[in-house]
Amino acid sequence: MKYLLLALSVTSSVAMATQMEGFGANYYQDDSSIPNYDTSKSLVPNVIIGDNVYTMEFSSLIDIAKNYWRDC
Numbered sequence: 001m002k003y004l005l006l007a008l009s010v011t012s013s014v015a016m017a018t019q020m021e022g023f024g025a026n027y028y029q030d031d032s033s034i035p036n037y038d039t040s041k042s043l044v045p046n047v048i049i050g051d052n053v054y055t056m057e058f059s060s061l062i063d064i065a066k067n068y069w070r071d072c
Contacts (some may be wrong), residue, residue, distance in 0.1 A: 047054045049065060054064050 045056045046057060049064065049068055052067065054067075
């Protein structure tokens with residue numbers, strides 16, 4: 001009985017998620033009152049320390065720490 005309840009709880013959430021697939025895209029696409037935002041943005045984070053901007057794709061935290069303590 002425990003396994004049946006566990007299997008039911010797992011499969012019901014999967015079934016609900018499958019039904020909701022694509023709901024957000026269809027819902028917001030049909031509503032013209034919602035402004036269209038550009039979502040193709042760079043996923044590379046920038047870290048700003050003082051006047052310095054470090055791009056994490058090319059800098060490691062160790063490099064940032066060395067430069068920070070050198071500038072102080």
